[in-house]
Amino acid sequence: MLLNATQARALFTQALQDRFAVLAVNADSPSAVYDCLEAARQCSAPLIIETSLWQLQGRSFGAGDALLGLLRYLADVAALANSERFMAVPVIFHTDHIKGPQTLAILKAAIAGVSVSSGKSSLLLQASTISLDSSELTEEQNIETISELCRHAETLGVEVTLEMEAGVDDGLTSEEITRRLLGSVEKKYPGKIGLWAPGLGTQHGLSDKGYPTFSAEAVSRQRELAREITGHGIGLALHGSSGLDQESLRAAVREGVVKVNWSSESLLIRNQAAMEFFDSHRPQMNKKHPDWKKTVMDNGLQSFIAERYLPRVMERIKILGSDEKAGRLSLSGKL
Numbered sequence: 001m002l003l004n005a006t007q008a009r010a011l012f013t014q015a016l017q018d019r020f021a022v023l024a025v026n027a028d029s030p031s032a033v034y035d036c037l038e039a040a041r042q043c044s045a046p047l048i049i050e051t052s053l054w055q056l057q058g059r060s061f062g063a064g065d066a067l068l069g070l071l072r073y074l075a076d077v078a079a080l081a082n083s084e085r086f087m088a089v090p091v092i093f094h095t096d097h098i099k100g101p102q103t104l105a106i107l108k109a110a111i112a113g114v115s116v117s118s119g120k121s122s123l124l125l126q127a128s129t130i131s132l133d134s135s136e137l138t139e140e141q142n143i144e145t146i147s148e149l150c151r152h153a154e155t156l157g158v159e160v161t162l163e164m165e166a167g168v169d170d171g172l173t174s175e176e177i178t179r180r181l182l183g184s185v186e187k188k189y190p191g192k193i194g195l196w197a198p199g200l201g202t203q204h205g206l207s208d209k210g211y212p213t214f215s216a217e218a219v220s221r222q223r224e225l226a227r228e229i230t231g232h233g234i235g236l237a238l239h240g241s242s243g244l245d246q247e248s249l250r251a252a253v254r255e256g257v258v259k260v261n262w263s264s265e266s267l268l269i270r271n272q273a274a275m276e277f278f279d280s281h282r283p284q285m286n287k288k289h290p291d292w293k294k295t296v297m298d299n300g301l302q303s304f305i306a307e308r309y310l311p312r313v314m315e316r317i318k319i320l321g322s323d324e325k326a327g328r329l330s331l332s333g334k335l
């Protein structure tokens with residue numbers, strides 16, 4: 001079931017209380033979206049499907065048009081998440097790294113909802129949660145843009161649950177920065193930030209050496225600071241988890257990380273499976289081969305990838321402790 005902003009916030013609150021984290025996959029194609037939902041279903045786990053600007057503009061979704069991409073991506077996630085097969089899987093649709101001149105237009109559309117029309121009627125599809133990529137923004141711009149999104153939701157009379165970030169690739173975020181960023185928005189729009197993403201010593205991308213700079217102690221410190229600033233607990237979002245070892249991931253969850261973003265390693269697994277498929281199916285790709293058609297159709301490749309990818313997603317979900325949690329959530333709304 002696709003969660004709304006209020007239900008998503010309730011899920012994060014419960015994850016913080018019970019100390020588990022929800023896997024947030026930056027899913028790059030419709031097949032990847034399906035594989036992730038299937039992995040969550042088999043683990044009985046909640047799941048976050050998130051998308052960045054490059055997917056919205058990518059060939060599988062918007063083909064250059066980010067707003068069309070948002071509509072197609074959301075329609076795909078909503079159709080799957082609300083289908084009978086996945087109704088028991090709590091699914092959050094989250095906007096991940098979106099930056100550049102179109103940022104506000106895209107995020108405002110994700111909050112207001114994008115509509116798909118059948119000609120006679122139309123259906124409005126909204127994102128569950130929103131984050132803002134602040135990597136090219138000053139602190140003031142970060143605060144102002146988040147505030148603008150809160151104002152936008154208020155004007156429309158809709159709920160919004162936001163993830164606010166602070167230099168996630170820039171080493172450990174200081175207490176002063178957290179107080180300035182989180183404190184400023186919380187003061188003006190209390191309760192709208194449902195996730196705090198400070199720098200925790202990880203980096204986006206892949207690392208063969210892990211992240212010696214990662215600090216579980218920083219997670220704990222930031223969790224307590226966020227509690228003090230907001231007056232209630234909010235969980236942390238961890239970016240750049242691909243190169244982090246399993247023990248550090250478990251420690252991060254123990255200390256208050258409730259959302260773990262997963263992109264680079266996920267892409268790598270799918271890419272390696274695709275290479276294996278092409279390497280091992282060369283004879284069948286000859287047009288005279290009896291299996292030529294079923295091999296070269298997209299389904300041949302995607303099914304081969306799914307077999308290898310699904311177990312890895314399930315493994316990740318279990319590391320974060322969110323397996324078997326789907327049935328135990330008390331979110332406001334029917335599940």
Ligand SMILES: [Zn+2]
Binds near residue numbers: 239240
């Ligand atoms: Zn990220």
